[in-house]
Amino acid sequence: MSSLARARRLDGLTGSPVRDLLALTRRPGVISFAGGLPAPELFDTDGLRAAYARALAEPDAARTLQYSPTEGDPALREIAAQRLTDQGLPTVDDDLLITTGSQQGLSLIASALLDPGAVVLVEEPVYLSAVQCFQLAQARIVPVPGDEHGIDPEALEEIAAREDPALLYLVPTFSNPTGRTLSAERRDRIAEIAARHDFWLVEDDPYHELRYDGQPLTPLSARAPERSLYLGSFSKVVAPGMRVGWLRAPESLMRQLVILKQAADLHTSTIDQAAAAEYLATTDLDARVRVLRETYRGRRDALLRGLAEITPPGTTWTEPEGGMFVWVRLPGEVDTAELLEEALRHDVAFVPGAAFQVGDPDRATMRLSFTTFSPDTIAEGLRRLAKALG
Template structure:
């Protein structure tokens, strides 16, 4: 029966997180597992007004087929936002995608043949492993430190292997929450310059900084060698499934062909509604509300961990984003801990799912954005009991 299917399907598995989320549908379970924005900040009434305006003013066009590249005013808006961060980007260098996840899929289609080598962080974003994995590459994992990818290890990997892509989440990394320092970005750019390799800078969380200083995107250090991914999921709504990929013209031409073959174009109605919402509302004010809430939730989780977890347990202290990373003592399995935690009615993501080449058995990812402070305190207390019972 398996002979019916493509060989690639045997090496790519279901999303570990999606499977875990099925377990957490029970409302009695406090879940730190999903990478979910807090729905309290979805601008429901404002989006309703934007949708009504779009249908009233250009309903026929909004419900018709559209160009693959995306709604021109939305692409212009994104280019303007980049300009505000000091990056000169043309709207023609921006392709609207069905979530930034599609950007990974399109990059895989454009760059990867079976057996090609892709460098990823250790640990890395689980869905990137899954998305690139469809094209049957060989993953090379480079250690991730508190300030970013190990530049020396990256240099060695590039010297020893013919690499097609380097993939990184440089701001508030998923899963660890760490951010690449400015000096680390410069080091990595120095390693990559003059090498025929592209860096995919996956950056859905950059606007969610609630402490510390903003750092320029990798494109500011690396120029056209950097391919940028962005998303409206964390700022407006994940339900729209709208993101974008930004790349130089030569790459963009290939990406457009790949997208035409995939879905013709992302929802033009959703694009027009999001653009109308952005035009009619103060997005920076909206972002500040999200930042303030996530800062409180992050601080609550950090304080609860330090109160409830054993001293031997380590954790990151993110300056933004939605996640923090926990490292248990060697020999303590987070997968086994998950079973105990569910009995305590609390859930997380065991860390080994984020390692492309194995490892991470004693790590786990916690999401702080989708729970209020009261549930965070109670959930971390439950998780602390499970950890203490294992370690004793």
């Protein structure tokens, strides 16, 4: 083994099982419920191609191919700020930092707020890539249990009093991986607990606009804007390949975040920002979101109907009002990591639930994504899964 030096913070870093599964599931014929991917046939390819062409047209081409301010394209920040304001989180341009996907925003937050050993609270189960960011920061990650309504405020109160956390990380609306949504009452309680125990709230909200049932909820950050950091993205409603997201932060922290981004990449791609701004300025995004909602609603319903037909008695699952995911628990002492090996032999895949759990994992769980395939393909995938279940 080489004796060349490397950073000790890499010792505890784990890979993403979802990213690792992508290679296995790309072989022809596999129906994969593993990736949380938007439906590629719904990308507005023509509209985006035209937006890039306008961004590169004279006289703007010189600007859009040049270095640009770290904070981001002013037109794009204005559009994002207005959409957040319309969702109930009052925002102006200076509240936003454009990031290379919301994942970069999460990395910047971890760098800004976490010293080695700092305590990060997360809802259990939790988004995998968030765990990677906190591991890289050498934080101590402490899970907080929840139920069908989201994270449990009573458990949060008790754990926060004991652990003195630096921050709480949540995907409160259509959570990844469970699809659960934190109720309005619990959002109020969590804001109160954060104020009482003096920790930051980090709200990751990529699925907010993908609501299929029920009434929209105001972002958690609106209840405590002075201690909240909000992560948003166009990946789920425009195109993830553009890698355009944003981070909303209070003035007290924004300057440090900008400096950290300067150190990371100077700025997000100028041309991608310009094209995103062009596209959003000339496209009825709300109309496109309505198409996504209608399509994904049918796919969610197909998955839920099929689960009722192919799973053994005693199986439970979430019934999300939006987002991309359903969380399933099989009865008994099943290990879904072993089940996945059998499922792959039948050309179907999912993500074992233990991958999303920080504490002692419930190995009988799995995450299924429903957005990528038509209802007919979902039905065929579930027939294959039924064979694996035996």
